[in-house]
Amino acid sequence: MNARPTLEQLDLVITRMRDRLAGRNALLAVCFVETMAVMEARFAEAQEDPRDLAPARAAAFAFVKAALHQWATRPPHERQPEAVTGKRSAK
Numbered sequence: 001m002n003a004r005p006t007l008e009q010l011d012l013v014i015t016r017m018r019d020r021l022a023g024r025n026a027l028l029a030v031c032f033v034e035t036m037a038v039m040e041a042r043f044a045e046a047q048e049d050p051r052d053l054a055p056a057r058a059a060a061f062a063f064v065k066a067a068l069h070q071w072a073t074r075p076p077h078e079r080q081p082e083a084v085t086g087k088r089s090a091k
Helices: 007-024 026-045 053-072
Strands: none
Touching: 007 026, 007 053, 026 053
C-alpha cells in the first residue's frame, strides 16, 4: 500500500478484508467493522485536521489488521478451554 493511500484505496482494501472475514465468520466481520469505526474516530480526534480521514482510516486499518493477526497466531495455551467453546478435540 502507498505511504499515503487515498480514501478510495483504503475503502477497497477494507471492503476486501471485511468480505474475506464475512466468508469465514460473520461475527468476526461485524467485530472488524465496529472496531474499525471506533479506532478511526479515535485516530481522527488526535489529528490536526479531523476532516482528513485517510490517515486516520489507514492507522485504524493497520491497528485492526495487527490485532487480528495477533489473535489468529496466538499460541494454543492462550486459547479458550474446551468448556468455554463447547468444542471437543477428536481423540
